[in-house]
Amino acid sequence: MRILVIGLCCMISVLAVQAKTITVCPSCSTPTIQKAIDQAVSGDEILVKAGTYQESGLTITCPLVLRGEGMPVIDGQRKGEILIIAADSVTVTGLEFQNAGVSHISDLAAIRVKRHDYFTVTNNRVINAFFGIYIENGKHGTIKNNVLLGRANNEMDSGNAIHCWYAENLTISDNLVRRYRDGIYLEFVNKSIIADNLSEFNIRYGLHFMFSNDNSYTCNTFYDNGAGVAVMFSKNISMTENLFAQNWGRSSYGLLLKEIYDAEIIDNVFQKNTIGILLEGSTRLNYQNNNFVRNGWAIQMSGGCLDNHFTKNNFTNNSLDLVVNSRVNNNTFNGNYWGEYTGYDLDHDGLGDVPHRPMKLFSHVLTEAPEAIILLRSFFVDLINFSEKVSPIFTPENVLDEAPLMQIVK
């Protein structure tokens, strides 16, 4: 008898703990996701079958899994936000969010995480949203494999695809973001990883850091954005193996660095950007093994840049390799490959015997009189560049590579 009672108690307690699955489909007993959320308790799973659900303002307030099967569509009908995550440990996966609202007063998002942690947002599609995925004060989250397609036209009335504000330990990977204002925007976000994303055709930046420290982004592709990546007012950022391509047009950059400290920029490719890297007030940065190919300007360095060290980078077919605006600097170029290097290597140690001066006189002239760009590639400019190279007078004397490589770095 006692055993029976204990057994019964055990069964009841197990039943109580075991999560149930609530299925949502247009013809089920729970035809709307709102209803399912109302019924659900902690740990439940809501399984949404294929179909279109015209719902908005869904708020999840306990830990649960919201899973779509066959890519069901939640159509917000432009009425505010679609899904708000207001609980820890929520998973949202396999759903398509369409037509979230647009507002000029508040930042409406298709999916918003509000002051809770341990969220997972994967395999979703967000189409036509003002803001796509908005993390507002959340830690330990994963945003993976999502596709976010927008149709931003100008900076004023468009939002960011993935927007994170006050967050920590995020993993943002394998997402596709296209045609928003910023592809991925991070403000006050620390210790996060951004990897393997493709960010393209965004109006402003492909990826944007503001006041965000100790982050790394790697293996991403930034294609044809206003500027590929902007890193501003941040510390300890590691940037590796990314491709910055086709950020081409008036005032476009591959990478914009402004007021940043202690960063590593390694193994990246900068291809066909108007300016490969634009630095302003950036200190203690290492650049290694990057490829600068066919950019207008490979590197433009404005004032206040200290301790930038360039080693083993390739500079090939750029219209201008380097512009340095200030005469006083302690930035070094050592052992890079310069396509334009014309020196020789008599002792065959792989290093040129004559130092290379990457800063041409014409670059200097351009900083003084930008209109002189109209003389680009004229014979006269070649002549003055040559004479300046032979005996530098105007260009900063200490901007030179003492040991330029003879062979391209593989």
Next chain:
Amino acid sequence: MKKILKYTLFDLLRSRWNYIYFGFYLIFTTSLLMLSGDVSTVIISLMNVILILCPLIATIFGVMYAYNSREFTVLLLAQPIRRSAIFWGQYFGLALSLSLCLLLGIGLPFLYYGLSSSGAAWEFLTLLGNGLLLTFIFSGLAFLIALRNDNKIRGFGLAILTWLFFAVVYDGIVLLLLLFFRDYPLENAALGLSILNPIDLSRILILLKLDISALMGYTGAVFQKFFGTLWGTIVTLLSLGLWVLIPVLSIRMIAKRKDF
């Protein structure tokens, strides 16, 4: 005029210098294409050469030919032929022969390497068109110089100076002006100055056809906007057209009055 043009053309096409000129372009273009393979890079390299070489050869060769054929000219003058026909015939014969060298020397390798499939056909045509225009402009100037100066040495000197002025010195002056007045907005001034020089104008037109044009837009859209619009195209074509027309008309004017 046609007959004289024909004689001049055939006479020049037999000339050794013409073959050397043709051969240079042929070998140069072929080797560039072989080394690089990327058509648009080759167009940039070719641009630098064409912008220097076309005017240079046209001026030197033009002056040389005008002086060398002086006896023939005097002989022709004794015949009942209009003066303008004689000089225009010679001028067009010269310009055409040089243009043919350019056309074939650059065109053949590009055709062989598959220009039509590369998608750079338009850039190439711009390059070629500008090369041809420069040839016509500078051989006209050369003829003019030769007509004005009976002294060969003086003529040669002037011809070289003319080339030097347009190819090098002019840009230097522009740059100095830009630096000197850098406190003022200078985009329109820079634009105006570059329209006055056929070599600069050709260079800018070619650059704007290439990707590199984005750099032109960097300081402000003025350059790109101007050359991109119909109005800009009309002005540039007008300027280049005037550069051909003025020497040609001047040749007639001087030829009419000149005492041989």
